[in-house]
Amino acid sequence: MCPEETEVGHEVIEPETHDDADSTLSSDMQSSTASLTASIIEYRTIHGRTFHSQRGPGDAEYWAPNDNQHNTSMDIQHHVWTLLLDGELYLAPLPDEAGKVLDIGTGTGIWAIDFADEHPEAVVVGVDLSPTQPEWVPPNCKFEIDDVSLDWTWHSDEFDFVHLRTMFGSFTDWQHIFNEAYRVCKPGGYVEDFEASADLISDDGTVTRENGTALGQWGKLFHEAGWKTGRSMAVFEEDTQVKCMKAAGFVDIVVKDIKCPLGQWPKDPKQKEIGSYDQLAVEEGLEGYVIYMFNNILGWSMDEVQVYLAKAHKNDDEPAKSPIHKRVLEIPGEMAELVMAPG
Numbered sequence: 001m002c003p004e005e006t007e008v009g010h011e012v013i014e015p016e017t018h019d020d021a022d023s024t025l026s027s028d029m030q031s032s033t034a035s036l037t038a039s040i041i042e043y044r045t046i047h048g049r050t051f052h053s054q055r056g057p058g059d060a061e062y063w064a065p066n067d068n069q070h071n072t073s074m075d076i077q078h079h080v081w082t083l084l085l086d087g088e089l090y091l092a093p094l095p096d097e098a099g100k101v102l103d104i105g106t107g108t109g110i111w112a113i114d115f116a117d118e119h120p121e122a123v124v125v126g127v128d129l130s131p132t133q134p135e136w137v138p139p140n141c142k143f144e145i146d147d148v149s150l151d152w153t154w155h156s157d158e159f160d161f162v163h164l165r166t167m168f169g170s171f172t173d174w175q176h177i178f179n180e181a182y183r184v185c186k187p188g189g190y191v192e193d194f195e196a197s198a199d200l201i202s203d204d205g206t207v208t209r210e211n212g213t214a215l216g217q218w219g220k221l222f223h224e225a226g227w228k229t230g231r232s233m234a235v236f237e238e239d240t241q242v243k244c245m246k247a248a249g250f251v252d253i254v255v256k257d258i259k260c261p262l263g264q265w266p267k268d269p270k271q272k273e274i275g276s277y278d279q280l281a282v283e284e285g286l287e288g289y290v291i292y293m294f295n296n297i298l299g300w301s302m303d304e305v306q307v308y309l310a311k312a313h314k315n316d317d318e319p320a321k322s323p324i325h326k327r328v329l330e331i332p333g334e335m336a337e338l339v340m341a342p343g
């Protein structure tokens with residue numbers, strides 16, 4: 001693979017043209033060992049939703065809730081992300097025996113659990129701020145509760161594969177994250193990061209950042225809020241992954257830029273399935289995504305937040321009219337093979 005080989009997701013996903021779009025979702029709907037201290041499970045409650053408690057020595061401040069409603073949305077989103085990768089959990093060309101694997105910001109642990117199921121010979125460690133992972137997991141999977149904005153406690157060269165997914169808005173210092181990923185990953189191993197753009201726009205111009213639609217403004221508002229917290233949401237737009245991977249020392253960086261439809265508007269059945277699940281995930285997650293960022297960070301009143309949510313839901317109810325999509329970047333970066341001098 002060439003360094004920085006880029007596959008660009010500029011192709012237009014064709015919308016279905018007739019009005020009687022089949023709204024049936026596919027029938028394929030759908031999954032610590034850490035000793036918990038009281039402070040870990042002491043959550044903040046904001047307007048009835050629970051969030052990570054922001055205690056501890058690190059820099060952690062996570063913007064989305066950690067309650068059941070949000071976790072359901074993340075699990076549906078996991079299905080969307082895997083469908084986008086043609087059913088795969090990653091793109092790195094891993095060997096048959098994957099070795100030791102680290103999932104940073106594992107959330108509900110669904111990616112780590114699926115990876116452990118798929119690779120029974122591997123050892124998978126998922127880490128997150130919140131202890132929201134299930135207790136019953138494959139024997140080769142375990143979870144740790146930690147703040148990865150601090151120096152990582154794992155040894156240098158301990159892992160064969162380090163995975164991150166949708167961590168935008170989480171860190172003030174992404175370079176630290178990729179430097180640490182580089183340090184704990186063995187020479188010849190891989191670090192892979194999958195990040196989504198916060199922009200929800202459509203190719204036909206009906207939903208744009210400028211035209212006042214609720215979903216069109218989504219990206220603009222999230223970027224504003226992210227910059228205010230010092231944790232940029234614009235990881236996709238600012239090319240943060242590639243810049244930081246390069247600076248950390250990764251040698252072979254492959255960028256895959258993918259379009260992700262939102263809604264049931266695509267003509268192609270596979271794209272329609274992806275868009276349908278994406279719509280479900282967004283509807284489930286909508287309130288959780290905006291409540292902290294718009295109320296606490298942008299200073300909106302809860303009435304303003306509710307009006308915005310109502311408008312955004314209305315857009316979701318009429319997806320066939322607007323071929324809305326977001327874009328995601330999937331980036332496996334290969335570690336440099338260390339060449340030992342003879343003698």
Ligand SMILES: C[S@@+](CC[C@H](N)C(=O)[O-])C[C@H]1O[C@@H](n2cnc3c(N)ncnc32)[C@H](O)[C@@H]1O
Nearest residue numbers: 060062105106107128129147148149165166170
């Ligand atoms: C959008 S969720 C993604 C979950 C998972 N990677 C997935 O794709 O299903 C981001 C996760 O990162 C975690 N997180 C944010 N900042 C963190 C930090 N400093 N240390 C550890 N986890 C963090 C959050 O608690 C949340 O569960």
